[in-house]
């Protein structure tokens with residue numbers, strides 16, 4: 114049995130674990146991720162990546178690579194439609210084009226790129242940035258004390274056990290989260306919605322697509338309900354099936370996976386394609402549970418839940434992985450600041466305070482999309498009103514000790530249209546075009562950033578260590594950030610506004626704000 118020490122141990126080396134490792138590496142903090150599988154995801158699963166995820170990808174220098182990978186596989190203007198079958202009629206258009214209405218809000222775009230393509234890119238970058246990623250290693254035990262966490266690991270090839278001592282653990286171990294189970298953290302929400310399947314297949318569907326965009330194609334007919342995601346050739350892809358049969362109100366309808374034979378899989382796939390003239394070859398079938406639940410807490414002492422371990426949603430809307438990436442962004446800089454001694458450990462309390470209400474909101478919104486798009490007959494009375502995707506991506510509001518309210522907060526509101534956000538503390542610091550393809554978003558990621566207009570006293574003020582000042586003389590800046598000519602905005606390393614002053618600036622106020630956010634002594 115060997116003993117190793119590492120600042121952060123991450124259980125799970127999939128989308129969220131690798132993102133956490135990469136962001137910690139970018140902040141100069143070593144981590145070790147352990148993943149029981151031999152490699153990264155083998156199936157596409159997540160495919161729809163939102164602006165927030167792409168902004169993170171841009172900040173770590175991977176935007177071009179990810180967009181190229183996306184363009185190889187998907188049409189960049191793919192939308193979300195509903196058909197009776199691929200050969201049948203188009204019944205609804207949910208989203209005309211993936212990026213409709215986003216112009217001006219971000220320096221990047223939403224993309225369709227498969228999880229099995231994205232994860233190796235994140236993994237490589239995490240390792241480049243100093244992270245250790247160990248595959249075929251399972252975390253089998255966890256014990257924490259006042260100073261750290263002891264995690265028992267088993268090498269699944271040799272059977273050898275080892276022990277790692279970490280200051281903090283991130284449990285990015287998926288919706289079944291063995292770590293969450295061990296910590297006795299319950300999930301709350303709608304429970305299991307269906308026992309769904311995903312059929313991975315090859316079939317020449319191109320002639321059926323005509324000029325229809327190939328993003329997400331919902332299918333609804335008497336045999337099944339679910340959705341297709343096809344690559345840009347129309348020749349490979351997958352079909353998710355959430356319900357079978359005409360009457361979706363029965364238990365059998367949502368238990369798609371039970372008693373499934375090869376013949377039944379082939380028949381369901383053919384019913385979704387809608388014509389026997391196009392033969393299909395099934396490559397694999399994955400069984401999974403559609404759920405809509407959030408953890409009752411996202412932290413237990415030195416262990417933090419992130420990603421599907423903390424909230425699990427049905428894939429309708431593409432929220433699962435994207436929400437997990439934002440967990441990682443929120444958590445990584447806080448862990449780094451505490452580990453480097455820049456912040457007090459109370460900063461870590463803000464993780465649950467900021468992320469869990471948004472996790473709950475996201476669970477509700479994914480449920481709203483599932484209930485109304487997939488099984489409206491099961492009733493939509495208990496669903497919360499639909500919130501537009503752009504608001505869910507860019508208009509979320511966080512409250513905690515790491516956000517300093519300036520009187521603009523109107524209470525419990527967790528979301529607002531991005532055009533109304535105007536840089537209020539607790540929201541995403543807006544994109545302002547700085548010219549030459551540069552954005553304010555590009556300034557964030559590693560340190561606190563003080564943004565000030567040229568006329569502000571903040572532009573020439575002495576700032577605390579760990580804060581970088583940028584004087585912004587770009588059109589629309591002061592309006593976008595909701596500050597006056599003499600004001601300034603302090604953006605946290607995760608791109609969230611932590612504090613702002615609308616009029617007038619005093620260096621002492623800035624120092625006090627940074628100290629409050631970090632739970633550190635002022636000065």
Ligand SMILES: Cc1cc2nc3c(=O)[nH]c(=O)nc-3n(C[C@H](O)[C@H](O)[C@H](O)COP(=O)(O)OP(=O)(O)OC[C@H]3O[C@@H](n4cnc5c(N)ncnc54)[C@H](O)[C@@H]3O)c2cc1C
Nearest residue numbers: 125127129149159160161252286287420421431433434435
């Ligand atoms: C059909 C489908 C379509 C989807 N589409 C989208 C989409 O378009 N957009 C989107 O954002 N999301 C989508 N999702 C959801 C997305 O796939 C998940 O939210 C995402 O994978 C969560 O990442 P994670 O890292 O938190 O968990 P996971 O991907 O589940 O990874 C957890 C990892 O932890 C490992 N692990 C568990 N326990 C241990 C242990 N004890 N020791 C070592 N390793 C361990 C597991 O092997 C696993 O690799 C979709 C999901 C499905 C099923």
